[in-house]
Amino acid sequence: MIGFGKRISYAFRSFFNLLANGEIPGDIAREVAKAPADARPVPELRAPASAPKAVEPSPADRGDRAVQILSILQRDGRLIDFFTEDISPYSDAQIGAAVRDLQQSCRQSLERYVKLEPVLDTTEGETVTVQEGFDPATIKLVGSVTGKPPVRGLLRHRGWRVKELSLPPLLDGNARSIIAPAEVEVQG
Numbered sequence: 469m470i471g472f473g474k475r476i477s478y479a480f481r482s483f484f485n486l487l488a489n490g491e492i493p494g495d496i497a498r499e500v501a502k503a504p505a506d507a508r509p510v511p512e513l514r515a516p517a518s519a520p521k522a523v524e525p526s527p528a529d530r531g532d533r534a535v536q537i538l539s540i541l542q543r544d545g546r547l548i549d550f551f552t553e554d555i556s557p558y559s560d561a562q563i564g565a566a567v568r569d570l571q572q573s574c575r576q577s578l579e580r581y582v583k584l585e586p587v588l589d590t591t592e593g594e595t596v597t598v599q600e601g602f603d604p605a606t607i608k609l610v611g612s613v614t615g616k617p618p619v620r621g622l623l624r625h626r627g628w629r630v631k632e633l634s635l636p637p638l639l640d641g642n643a644r645s646i647i648a649p650a651e652v653e654v655q656g
Contacts, residue, residue, distance in 0.1 A: 470499070476567075477551065478496045478499075480547070480551070481493055481496060482496055484534045484537065484538060532638055532644045533633075533635060533638075535644060535645060535646075535647060536635055536636075536638060536644075537581070537582070537635070538647045539646070539647045539648065540577050540581060540635075541574050541577055541578075542647050542648045543648065544573045544574065544576065544577040545569075545570045545571075545572075545573030545574040545577065546570065546573075547570060547574055548647055548648065550566065550567075550570055580634075581633070581634055581635050582630060582632075582633055582634075583630070583631040583632035583633075583634075584628050584629070584630060584631060585628070585629055585631040586626035586627060586628065586629075587606050587607065587626060587627030587628065587629050588607070588623060588626050588627060589626070590623050590626065591623070592623050592624065592625060592626060593622060593623065594622070594623055595620055595621070595622060595623075596620070596621065596622075596623045597618050597619070597620050598617050598618060598619050598620075598621070599617055599618050600616065600617040600618055601617075602617060606627065606629070607627070609621070610624065
């Protein structure tokens, strides 16, 4: 099993890379998709020919919204400071207390700017049927996958999709790449 800290890191990296580029980073996908040695190979699933093509973001917006969300999460929860700090000298209790505050602040920011909804509105652990023609970007088949859909399996994670995004307008100029400005205290 992947450690808790690494899962948090992977979750945030995946979220922001999906938001900015529409894909999960390759190193994360490879590690998470590692199959046990005794598992059968998973067949490659292709989207149906009628699946809509991804819309290419305008050059002005490419990455800007991801940076903006990082900036909001840094401003409200000090998320970047937490991920870039070496936490090895701290006890688990100290890290847990810090993560609780960070989670509450970042959750409030997400609730304010990003409305999420589950991809599958079913309770995790229940049996679901994935029909032929499903979109592999919205449903990932794991485990002993053989044959073609329809397939039945246990829902391990409901998934998330952005229902509504209500970010403030982007700033003009070079400030779009700034997650947090440097702070200088002037002493008189």
